[in-house]
Amino acid sequence: MDDSECFTAYCELCRKLNVFFGKYIAAYCRNCQQVLRRLPGGECYKLTAGVFPGCCHRGAGDIFRLEGVESGSKLSDGITALLQKARNDRMKTMEAFEPLYELENCRTGERLVGEHCRYFGTCGCCLDELKGPLCINFICPPIRDDLLEAAGDDGWIVGPEHDFLGIYQLLSLLGTVSKIRWQQEAAAFDSRLSKLDKACERFVAGRRQKSLYDCFCLAA
Ligand code: SF4
């Protein structure tokens, strides 16, 4: 596969994951502060300035490493170059806004200042299918726990902690295997994603809730 084909395949994968994230994960991220309080020692923070971007911190969108695949492994240079070019075009239409935010620890009063990712806009991420590998892979531990429970503790479907759905493993093949092999791997991934999607759908319906977030964070 040439760089252009690999780039197209990458964007296709992003689109599929965006649909899944929109359906099951976005509600968590919109309520990130509450979700993080589920972590051991999780603290309560109050937003005192700006917009809290959840995981979308400065630099996060420009990380192209494929964690846990092999040391130093990253998305191929060819895909990254095409991704950056397409992002530059997308950014021209993006409305910039104040990148800094400030949080106050409810218990100690300590103030923390952070800065959001440069692709984080007034309506959230502006990259859609041009997100980086970290952005289509990362789920925090509370979300992973909930997905695992929804999937009947099937760790194979959800994937290991550092590689949700085996996305990094899959991406490590892009540009290194034949087109036929890639199509086979992508089809296997689609089936895995579909299994998780259906498991979540069944779980939410069984609990008579509207979303996974409602099941675990509101109805609990
Ligand atoms: S993945 Fe977890 S930590 Fe990241 S924004 Fe979503 S809820 Fe917050």
Ligand code: SF4
């Ligand atoms: S590229 Fe988008 S999803 Fe990734 S960190 Fe930036 S704003 Fe968030």
